Amino acid sequence: MADTKALTTRAADFSAWYNELIARAELADYSPVRGCMVIRPNGYAIWEQMQRALDQMFKDTGHQNAYFPLFIPQSFLSREAEHVEGFAPETAVVTHGGGKELEEPLVVRPTSETIIYAMYAKWIQSYRDLPLLINQWANVVRWELRTRLFLRTTEFLWQEGHTAHATEAEAEEETRRMLGVYRTFMDQWMAMPVVTGRKTDSERFAGALRTYSCEALMQDNKALQAGTSHNLGQNFSRAFEVTFQTANGELDHVWNTSWGVSTRLVGALIMTHGDDAGLVCPPRLAQYQVVIVPIYRTDSERGAVLEAADRVRKELVAAGVRVHLDAREGMKPGAKYYEWEGRGVPLRLEIGPRDVAAGAVVLARRTGGKKETLPMEGLVPRMFQEMERMQTDLLEAARARREANSIRGATKQLFLDYMEAGGGFVYAGFCGSNDCEAQVKEQTKATIRVLPDEEFRSVPAPATCMWCGRPSVAEAVWAKAY
RNA sequence: CGGGGUGUGGCGCAGUCCGGUAGCGCGCCUGCUUUGGGAGCAGGAGGUCCCGGGUUCGAAUCCCGGCGCCCCGACCA
Secondary structure, X not given: OOOOOOOOOOOOOHHHHHHHHHHHOOOEEEOOOOOOEEEOHHHHHHHHHHHHHHHHHHHHOOOEEOOOOOEEEHHHHHOOHHHHHHHHHHOEEEEEEOOEEEEEEEEEOOOOHHHXXXXXXXXXXXXXXXXXXXXXXXXXXXXXXXXXOOOEOOEXXXXXXXXXXXXXXXXXHHHHHHHHHHHHHHHHOOOOOOXXXXXXXXXXXXXXXXXXXXXXXXXXXXXXXXXXXXXXXXXXXXXXXXXXXXOOOOEEEOEEEEEEEEOHHHHHHHHHHOEOOEOOOOHHHOOOOEEEEEOOOOHHHHHHHHHHHHHHHHHHHHOOOOEEEOOOOOOXXXXXXXXXXXXXXXXXXXXXXXXXXXXXXEEEEOOOOOOEEEEOOOHHHHHXXXXXXXXXXXXXXHHHHHHHOEEEOOOHHHHHHHHHOOOOEEEEEEOOOHHHHXXXXXXXXXXXXXXXXXXXXXXXXXXXXXXXXOEOOEEEEEEOEO
């Protein structure tokens, strides 16, 4: 690492902390192209872990992977009116190929609904072809005005699920199911609690009937939209003539859904668990769950220590633990500790001559607390135990932080004061009018993150709109957002 | 596109006001000694000072014009 100084603290400058952490942990780097990032091996490894877990969950819910092209005929985008309005301003367009001007410009996909539903129109004829449940892992490009590593880059990696169903009810069920999959993933893998719910029209996906979202609260009390699931209704099937014959011979348009999460989740992970020493990675997503640092002075100590360390490593590998033995020479143990802490490795085992003699290892946890000497005997189950505990502790800590920064039943004044004081989630009554939403955004920068699902709602439900005092039609969760 | 900042070895910076031919810390390489929380010593490698003009005997430095990047805001996953 180039820089050995401490990171800017979160309290001093959250944004600087975030950028420095990414550099320190070697998660990503700026590319020569404005707004684009290079995902470095340490960052990509986390994404791979995410992919692995999510991909399995998609397959377990009946989806198959496929791949659709990067280029989309420009005319495709225009077929769905709201969709083109939403995305046209931020597309990159290819006008030349092979040295010649193209007859029709090609849009670099900002999302793939149009090209996928154009294909579905060919593939779907009968209700027997439904449901069609496809996911793709891909890169997309959105020409954003302002970018931030992982959170909003010009090109980003994601997955997008696209499904077609025979009935509206089935599509709605799928939309909700995948939102649930995301929520489970964020809870159980990322140790990141989320509030789920429906988006208001102003935040709805361009072309969707309804958009649902998972919203997480970062350590600076700004909300991050971590994953979305859209019920597209028949908007795209009408635009792309995706029709099928029903069991009784009638022709109908299919009902579609789409849902996605992106490399933004790596940013979410950083801002949920990171501390002033660097990344804190939940064990289930860590590239290395355990790092072993050997300590020795003499050659004979070196031999014995490395032999013991490698034995521990092999035992853990055999048990399926992702473990790394840091046997680099000429580097003091302390320097290695700092490095692995910055990278967020959950557990560190130190093995020195004393430990070899005692048949023991020293355990240090990334989340703090005293170091602990453990017998080598029974180490493997102990490591699993530690990882499980850390995983649940991280989730609990994140949940507690979120709750400490959420208020319910806010009045207008309380709301204004709260946003002024730094913000967080505010649960409050909402009259349903675009005007109120726009006014709040104008005055406080806060937006409605979701109209929360039932389990997140306040009891009793708020009776009036926090802003205008008219009767409330739904409770809303407000926050300033990324 | 507005506001702010910044471009000098890999990274972080000083030098710019007041022109004289580039320096510090970290990192890197070699060797020796080290190694239980960021090692020490010695020797070394590495720079078109963002770009283009201009002024001058001479420009990192002064003048003019560009460009890049970062941060804050508007747009957005």
